[in-house]
Amino acid sequence: MSSTAEDPVMERLRAALARLGPDVLLLTHHYQRAGIVALGHRVGDSYELARAAAENQNARTIVFCGVRFMAEAAEVLRREDQRVVHPEPLAGCPMADMADEGQADSAWRALAAAGAADTVPVVYMNSSAALKAWVGERGGCVCTSSNAQRAFEWALSRAPRLLFFPDEHLGRNTARRLGMADAEMVLWDPAASGGGVSPEALARARVVLWKGFCHVHTAFTVAQVRAARDRWPGARVLVHPECLSEVVQAADGAGSTSFLVRAVAEADPGSTLVIGTEINLISRLAAQYPDRTVLPLHRSLCPNMYRLSPEKLLETLENLDAQPPVELPAHINASAKLALQRMLEL
Ligand code: SF4
Incomplete structure (x- = not known):
């Protein structure tokens, strides 16, 4: 849609936000469309927005313009008396879907069987709340691309090895930046039998990478x-x-x-x-x-970020009380919070 065609919508969006005042905190990720970013009370990457959700004192409702895993993280970090609304619930992230708790269990069992149980899991922010909870329950932490290096150092100060998922490339780039050689990393493929890695290689590795990727960023050559x-x-x-x-x-x-x-x-x-x-x-x-x-x-x-249109955001803001909040089971929320808070303390 052209910016001219968006103007009446933008006017109504500004009016809706003015009416709602400090009751609403509009968080917008950098990859959102320009019109939506222009309205954000806070614009940032997933780390900055997670912090903004955790630190906000005033708003009753956090409206999260991003993909689902980001809205879930805000839901975990919000105050008791707040709620999080995700205006486009269909906006997911394919990378976040490349690792689930069942697959993580298989890798964890293989590590234990290889004599490599002394492993700390580190999960990328781009993951489901359920996977963050899985990591939180095993003493691990969340990281984003802003603090991956610190998270790796934190994990390796606690154990000889870390398991990082779901993004193979952020994992490899971070490990290399820390001076690790490729020989110190192995790639776990959740679709392959035994992850496609021998027990000996698992036991030797300092970083176990996961075969997941972002199709937006692997398009560059x-x-x-x-x-x-x-x-x-x-x-x-x-x-x-x-x-x-x-x-x-x-x-x-x-x-x-x-x-x-x-x-x-x-x-x-x-x-x-x-x-x-x-x-x-x-x-x-x-x-x-x-x-x-x-x-x-x-x-x-990113077609997932692009799913949220100004029209859809307008519909959300003009009918805010009727919008369903993001909800997570209490045990997922509590364990994911452990992993997210460890990240915020890094
Ligand atoms: S840019 Fe990649 S990682 Fe980020 S939301 Fe889109 S698909 Fe997911």
Whole structure:
């Protein structure tokens, strides 16, 4: 939809938010559409928004513009007297669906059978609340791309080995950044018998990676990085750590969504940045900083984030009392909270 066609909707959205006042906290992820981001009381990556949900003192309702696992994390971290509304309940995340508790149990049993029970699980924020709860019950923590390094160090200070899921690439990129060699990592494939890893290899590993990925970030290639360098000599190429390791190595830098936002904000006027992450964020940064050139490494859109339209958000805000809140079973909520709080304390 064009921005002109959105204008009456935007006006009604602003009016609805003004009417609701401090009763509502609108949290919007960086990958949301520009109109929705423009309205957010807080705009951030999943870590910043989890913190915002945990720290908010005033709002009665937290409206979460992001995908389901983010709204679930806000539900776990909210105060007793608050509720969380997810305006587009169909917006999930394929990566979060690449690991469940049954699969995690199989890996855990295989680790124990291999004599590698001394393993700390670390789960990416991009996972279901049930998997976070599984990790919380086993002494592990959640991490995001902003604090994965700290989470890995925390886990390895407690045990000789960690299990990281569901994103293979963030796991490998983080372990490499900590100076680990590929020989210290193994890849557990939940679809393969025995995870496709021998017991000996499991016992030797320092990091057990999980075969999961984000289709938005694995769309970037080394050939695109080379083509960008040919086309825009002198440009800085920056990518998200959910990208393939070879892409991260070919780029000039890699970091979380907040890192990428900061890199553009701090770049010199006149400079060129080519960025490998979700297209809505890149387009917004390009519009926000017209004195520098901000380009996508390749156009890669998250269709799950895009599901939430301004019209749907309007329907939610204009009928807020009738919206069903995000709900989780009490035992999942309590155990997921353990894992999330360990992250917030990192
Ligand atoms: S960008 Fe990737 S990890 Fe993030 S919500 Fe979309 S599919 Fe999931």
